[in-house]
Amino acid sequence: MTHTEVEAGFHGVVSLLDGPLLLRGVGPDGDASLRQHRRLWNEPSRKTVPQLIEMSWKIGLTGRGGAEFPFARKLQAAVESGKKRELVVNCSEGEPASAKDSSLMLSAPHLVLDGAQLLADALDLHHVHVAVPGERPSVVAAIRAAIGERDRGRKAVEYEMHTTSGGFVGGQSAAVLEMISGRDNLPVTSRTPSAYSGLRGRPTLLSNAETLAHLAAVSDLGPERYARWGTSADPGTRLLSISADGPGGLVLEAPHGVPLAEMLEFCGYDPARPLLVGGYHGTWLSAQQVTSCTLSPADLARFGARLGAGVLLPMLPGDCPLSYTASIVDYLAGQRAKRCGPCTNGLPALADACTRLPRVRSHREAASLAERIEQLTGLVTGRGACAHPDGTARLVNSMLETFSPEIGNHVDGFCTYE
Incomplete structure (x- = not known):
């Protein structure tokens, strides 16, 4: 398999691997x-x-x-x-x-x-x-x-x-x-x-x-x-962007049905860490889910996830999932079209709450802030002029569901993943 460097990323160069069909x-x-x-x-x-x-x-x-x-x-x-x-x-x-x-x-x-x-x-x-x-x-x-x-x-x-x-x-x-x-x-x-x-x-x-x-x-x-590539249920391939929002990102073409863990390991990522599937409007998979899932829409749907635009964001060593998600939500709040209330008011408030979450220092504060976040995601969902608020809310709800125990760990002064 060969690769080349291309100026395809939002921030510059990514590695492009050749593939079986489109590439x-x-x-x-x-x-x-x-x-x-x-x-x-x-x-x-x-x-x-x-x-x-x-x-x-x-x-x-x-x-x-x-x-x-x-x-x-x-x-x-x-x-x-x-x-x-x-x-x-x-x-x-x-x-x-x-x-x-x-x-x-x-x-x-x-x-x-x-x-x-x-x-x-x-x-x-x-x-x-x-x-x-x-x-x-x-x-x-x-x-x-x-x-x-x-x-x-x-x-x-x-x-x-x-x-x-x-x-x-x-x-x-x-x-x-x-x-x-x-x-x-x-x-x-x-x-x-x-x-x-x-x-x-x-x-x-x-x-x-x-x-x-x-x-x-x-x-x-x-x-x-x-259909020589893929599976009988999902013929063909998918183009995937992996960690393409920063240095070291890559793009590859993978057949449907390949195990996610196997593919991530091939690309140099630790498959025993959480994975954000579907991009900034995506869904978090726990490490256990990653190791039991394949590159298949039906398989991903078991965990409430979908490939969307084919973005995979493996959590790198030293990353905190709460802080990482908060940084994405903060970015998304700044990308609003400002044409409806859920974007203009709801997303900045949601970003503020998510940014505060990793810094909580009492269980009472953590419970109150988590409740506030759930309230905000409910308020913005289904009420926007486009799907931007819905996608942002989906990401945040996925964080709360996947990493709920991690909130308590932060109260006690440590992060499992850092």
Whole structure:
């Protein structure tokens, strides 16, 4: 297995390992050209919408931007109205802990654009919007270069790039649609899914970069060859960002079904420590849960967790889970769109309470503060203009559930994990 250094992280360089499907052929030479791409992948052959839907169902393709919604169902919804449609490729990746989409666009951008081409041909579209991360200039440049290599013939797809303003919520689907529409790159309350009514009120298929890369891969290989990786229940692979919000982070492609502990150990992390799954809006797994879980949506669901955008944050030696979670919540409170009460008032209050929790010095104070945190998470959940308050509350509730005994240890003046 080879690896290369890429400027894909929110804070700079991450290590990118080659993989079996989407990252095959990735090497230290860094050749992401269309010419090199065609040595590995064929020019996409035109598929109908029913064919794409059938392939997507066969491999269980879900959105890889965080929501994990079945792609086939989203595509079906976008075509049911019969109206003119819009197509958006979302490469924006606003979370600091995620670098997998940026790594993909730096190493294999044409696989993503092949997926977009398949959809554009099937939907009879000649214009595709591409949302790119404003805070990752190397990624923006790579996408621009890849688009420049694509066919410019009379029937070619035209790609229009839109650069986000940066920040955690800037890559959220509604925020991306707002930006493309010429408004502030911030989320808004939307009661109707974009697949029914999105950009300009049209049915809009907004898909994550990795999702489209998988669509291109299964279209080229066929469902049977694609399913050589993964399991019968979960064919294929996932791109994962591991500790990518700081130095030493990496991105790799792992088959579904691999034991989490085995994968973490391979990457140089201690599998006998807690793991935050799903990123800054994710769920904590205890060390015992990590050692008994595989890279499988169904397996993770046993512990109330999901992969989301494929972010894994192993707790490093010396880290305190209470302090680490508090630092994330403090960051998230600063990333609010300030368009609703739960974000404007609730998240700063929640961050303050979480920051105080590791410093409690009496059991009475600890119980009172834990009760206050539970009250705040209840107040912000389900009341925001977007899912940002809900995700933050999920992280905090997971901390309380997983590390409840640790609060008492802090009262007694020590931390089990430091």
